[in-house]
Amino acid sequence: MRLISVFCLICIFLCATPLTERLFAEGSGKWLERADSLYGEGLWFEASIAYERVYYLSDDAQQRVLANLRKAEAMKQSGEFSRAAGDLQRSLVFTADDSLRAEVLYQLALCFYLDGDYSASRSFIMQLRHDRGNSSGRQEVFLLEGLVMSAQSQWNEIAGHLDYWLLESGAPGMVRDSIVQYYKVNFLLGQPDSIPDPGRAKLFSTFIPGTGQVYAGAPGWGVLNAASQLASLGAFGLMALNGYYIAAVIAGLGPFQAFYFGGIRQAGEIAEQKRNSRLVSFRAAVDGFLINVAAELEN
Amino acid sequence: MxxxxxxxxxxxxxxxxxxxxxxxxxxxxxxxxxxxxxxxxxxxxxxxxxxxxxxxxxxxxxxxxxxxxxxxxxxxxxxxxxxxxxxxxxxxxxxxxxxxxxxxxxxxxxxxxxxxxxxxxxxxxxxxxxxxxxxxxxxxxxxxxxxxxxxxxxxxxxxxxxxxxxxxxxxxPPRSPFIGGLLSAAVPGLGRVYAGKAPEGIVSFLYVAALGALSYDIYRGKGPGHPLFIVSASATGIFYLGNIAGGAAAVRRMNNEFRYEIDQRILFDMHIPLRNAFN
The missing domain is CATH 1.25.40.10 (Tetratricopeptide repeat domain)
Structure with a gap:
């Protein structure tokens, strides 16, 4: 009879208390399972809350780090790289497990890279190297470091990094040399320089209208600007010759100065845009090359 | 608490x-x-x-x-x-x-x-x-x-x-947009100066004066019936009327800006004690 009463009480408890309470009662392990299941369903926001709950509830330092790492994964899926990095920094004090600590450092570097904070990303990669020495030689760490260098336009440093990466990965000498050589020939020699230089484009347009735009790679705009300046100067001369001096100044010189100074500014802007777009496509090519190297080494 | x-x-x-x-x-x-x-x-x-x-x-x-x-x-x-x-x-x-x-x-x-x-x-x-x-x-x-x-x-x-x-x-007290418009009618740009926006007033004056001078130049050379004069005089008139409306609008804008600034200060001084007392 007593056993039946206890059984009934347990049933009532299980049915009456909400899921939240039951999960609380069952501890952080249950929440971790639930969080994993939410993550598996693609519910990143809900999963990140559940992982945070594990972090909040658990007394086990290792489990807290694990929950934090998984939360960072969920947040990365939502594109919240900065917040993921902020949360991961809570686990930096954890030193009991080398591989977990290395994972935290790597994820921090990755999140900062994805957030566009390349200096912070680099500093965590260096910390990872310092902590683990050469044993930190995971492909993804080398790849991330290369990508960070690319984002920082350190094209020359990438050649040295590539050599070290291949050496650490145990690639045969010939393969190593050929890959580094390929990078030097295809990327290092053709790296984007300061051309077109916005300052120079402005200077050209200052002395010969339209030439700055031509130099920046927009000849159409150059011709249009030069023609506008000629037309306004022509209007000025024509009106002045006919004795309309005030009209010549207002309707001739007014538009001329606008076209002249506007043309100089436009030449600089076009050069800036062209240079940036060249840099972006070059960086994308280098990133693609580094990803291919990592994939090859992985195979 | x-x-x-x-x-x-x-x-x-x-x-x-x-x-x-x-x-x-x-x-x-x-x-x-x-x-x-x-x-x-x-x-x-x-x-x-x-x-x-x-x-x-x-x-x-x-x-x-x-x-x-x-x-x-x-x-x-x-x-x-x-x-x-x-x-x-x-x-x-x-x-x-x-x-x-x-x-x-x-x-x-x-x-x-x-x-x-x-x-x-x-x-x-x-x-x-x-x-x-x-x-x-x-x-x-x-x-x-x-x-x-x-x-x-x-x-x-x-x-x-x-x-x-x-x-x-x-x-x-708020300034009158009507007076702003009236001043701009008397001297282009003066309504904006009255609204505390002197640089805008000077620019407004220069626009109307330049167009007026252009119309006069054409009137002097071609006479009042010439299409160029009609076009430039019409443009001057439009800019002049716009300057009057702009003068009134500048006063209204100034009133709104002043109101907004004071409101922000009042709200700030309502907010700070609340935060201090209840946090």
Whole structure:
């Protein structure tokens, strides 16, 4: 009879208390399972809350780090790289497990890279190297470091990094040399320089209208600007010759100065845009090359 | 100040509700406001005490997210029996005032129950004075100002500053857009100078003068019947009329800018004591 009463009480408890309470009662392990299941369903926001709950509830330092790492994964899926990095920094004090600590450092570097904070990303990669020495030689760490260098336009440093990466990965000498050589020939020699230089484009347009735009790679705009300046100067001369001096100044010189100074500014802007777009496509090519190297080494 | 779930008399120390609220408070302390809101909205209030807790929590999260109207709606639902009643009502009314709903803010403040001579009573009076200034109801403000005691350090400075705002409003009545337009009609750009925008006035004058000179030049050479003169004279006339409208608009804009600036200062001096007293 007593056993039946206890059984009934347990049933009532299980049915009456909400899921939240039951999960609380069952501890952080249950929440971790639930969080994993939410993550598996693609519910990143809900999963990140559940992982945070594990972090909040658990007394086990290792489990807290694990929950934090998984939360960072969920947040990365939502594109919240900065917040993921902020949360991961809570686990930096954890030193009991080398591989977990290395994972935290790597994820921090990755999140900062994805957030566009390349200096912070680099500093965590260096910390990872310092902590683990050469044993930190995971492909993804080398790849991330290369990508960070690319984002920082350190094209020359990438050649040295590539050599070290291949050496650490145990690639045969010939393969190593050929890959580094390929990078030097295809990327290092053709790296984007300061051309077109916005300052120079402005200077050209200052002395010969339209030439700055031509130099920046927009000849159409150059011709249009030069023609506008000629037309306004022509209007000025024509009106002045006919004795309309005030009209010549207002309707001739007014538009001329606008076209002249506007043309100089436009030449600089076009050069800036062209240079940036060249840099972006070059960086994308280098990133693609580094990803291919990592994939090859992985195979 | 004790919160409902921290009070032993509410019986909320036990059970999942309290634990969930603790977790929500933890998230709020971390600044995870969206997450807090998500969890609050999933909680069900089975009794009035829990309803107060949820209204307060949700209102506070929304306030921190600067969703002030939504926050006001939640905070104003907190009942008088709650330990956070005064905080909720005063913040709720402030949120309404900040959102531009000063009429409702005044009415909500009037209905707040306070003990005479207490800090919430002085705070209510300061808030009502602030709302009266926001409404430019100077007589009502003076009624509240009489009760400014300076006796509570959390709001003594703001009480003095509120009176400075009153004096600024009293001494700077709005300027007339009609006079601005009239001045611009007399001398192009003068209406903008009257509105305190001298550089705009000079530019406006130069535009009209340059077009006028251009028309005169053509009139001198071609005579009044020439199409070029008609076109340039019409353009001058349009710019002249635009300058008059611009003069009036500049005065209106100046009035609005002045109003906005003073309103921001008043709201600031309503907000700071609330934060100091209830945080």
């Amino acid at each position: 004790a919160l409902p779930w921290q009070s032993s008399s509410t019986g909320l120390h036990e059970g999942g509700f309290r634990r969930e609220v603790d977790f929500i408070l933890y998230l709020m302390s971390r600044g995870d406001l969206e997450e807090s809101l998500f969890l609050i909205e999933r909680l069900k209030a089975s009794d009035p005490v829990r309803a107060d807790s949820l209204n307060y929590l949700e209102g506070w999260v929304l306030y921190r997210q600067q969703r002030l109207m939504a926050s006001a709606m939640r905070l104003l639902n907190v009942s008088e029996s709650s330990p956070v009643y005064h905080k909720s009502r005063l913040f709720g009314a402030y949120n309404l005032a900040h959102s531009g709903n000063t009429v409702r803010a005044a009415s909500e403040l009037t209905s707040v129950r306070v003990n005479k001579g207490s800090m919430p009573a002085a705070m209510k009076n300061l808030q009502m004075g602030g709302v009266a200034l926001l409404r430019r109801d100077l007589d009502t403000y003076l009624l509240h100002q009489e009760e400014f005691s300076g006796g509570f350090h959390v709001m003594a400075l703001e009480e003095r500053r509120m009176h400075q705002h009153y004096e600024t409003i009293r001494d700077n």
